[in-house]
Amino acid sequence: RMTRLRARLARSGTLGRSLLSILSRGSLTEADWEEIEETLLLADIGIGPTTELMDRLRTQVRVLGTDDPQAVRDVLRAELLALVDPGMDRSLRVSPGVGDDGEPHPATVLVVGVNGTGKTTTVGKLARVLVAEDREVLLGAADTFRAAAADQLQTWGERVGVPVVRSDREGADPAAVAFDAVKAGREAGVDVVVVDTAGRLQNKTDLMNELGKIKRIMSRQAPVSEVLLVLDATTGQNGLRQAQVFADVVDVTGIVLTKLDGTAKGGIVVAVQRELGVPVKLIGLGEGPDDLAPFDAAEFVDAILE
Ligand code: GDP
Helix, strand or coil: CHHHHHHHHHHCCCHHHHHHHHHCCCCCCHHHHHHHHHHHHHCCCCHHHHHHHHHHHHHHHHHHCCCCHHHHHHHHHHHHHHHHCCCCCCCCCCCCEECCCCCEECEEEEEECCCCCCHHHHHHHHHHHHHHCCCCEEEEEECCCCHHHHHHHHHHHHHHCCCEECCCCCCCCHHHHHHHHHHHHHHHCCCEEEEEECCCCCCHHHHHHHHHHHHHHHHCCCCCCEEEEEEEHHHHHHHHHHHHHHHHHCCCCEEEEECHHHCCCCCHHHHHHHHHCCCEEEEECCCCCCCEEECCHHHHHHHHHC
C-alpha cells in the first residue's frame, strides 16, 4: 500500500520533494525562504501552520546548516509529521453495539459532504474495506434528491457484494430512507450500516435541518457511530470553507480526503485538521474499489518526501 501511495502522490509532484530541493541549496537566502513559504502556501497547508513551520525550519537550519542532506531531510520529516499530528485517534468506530434494551445493533456511519466530492464513491469503497475485514455491511441511499445517486450506490453495492436500501421515489424523505436502512441492517444482524446523503449547500439552515433530522431518526434504531465528512483535496481553500459549514451543522468525527491522487496539494491534510479539529481518517487515491486507504501520518509524510 505504501508503494501505491508513493506512486500516486509522486505522479502529481510532491510538496516534500520541492522543499527538500530548496533546503539542500546550501546557504539559504531570503529569496529561498520566500520560495519555501510559497511552496507551503501553494500546497494548501494554510497560513498559520506555514508560519509555524517556517519559524521552526529557520531555527533548525541555522543550528544545523544545510551541508548534510540527510540531517535536513530528518528535520523536515519530523516537522511535517508534527504538523500532521500523529497522535490523533484515526480508528473508525465500526463495531456493533448493544442498546439499552439489551438488543444488539449495528454500527452506523453517516457520510456527508458537498456533491461531487466523492461521497458515493467513498461509501462504495468503504464497504469494500469493511467487507475485507470480514464485517457484514449494508448501505443506505439517503441521497434521494437525484435518482441517479441511488442507482450509483446500487451499482457499488453489486460491485462489492453488499445490499443497498433505497427508495424508489425520487425526492423521498432522506431521513426515512436512513431509518429504513438501519432498521433493515438491525433486523439482518449486520455489523455496519453506511448511509450516503445529499450535499446541497445552497442553504445552511436547510442543510442543518436535513442532516440533523437524518441523524435523529437514525438514532431511533441505533446510535450514529461515525459522521464522516468527505472533502475533495483538489478544491483547496474553497473546499475547506464548505467543510466548515458541514462541521458547523453536524458533529463530524472524521474526514475522508478524496482525490489525493490528482493533486500536489497534500497540505490540505494539515489545514483541514487544524481548521475543524477532526482527524483525517481515510484517503481516496483513485476511482476504483480498492482506492481507499486508512490515513497514516508517518506513511503520508514519507510519501510526500519521496
Ligand atoms: P458525490 O456527488 O459526492 O457522491 O461524488 P461521487 O462519488 O459521484 O464522485 C464524483 C467523481 O469523483 C466521480 O467521477 C468519482 O469517480 C470521482 N472520485 C471519487 N473519489 C475519487 C478519488 O479518490 N480519486 C479520484 N481520482 N477520483 C475520485
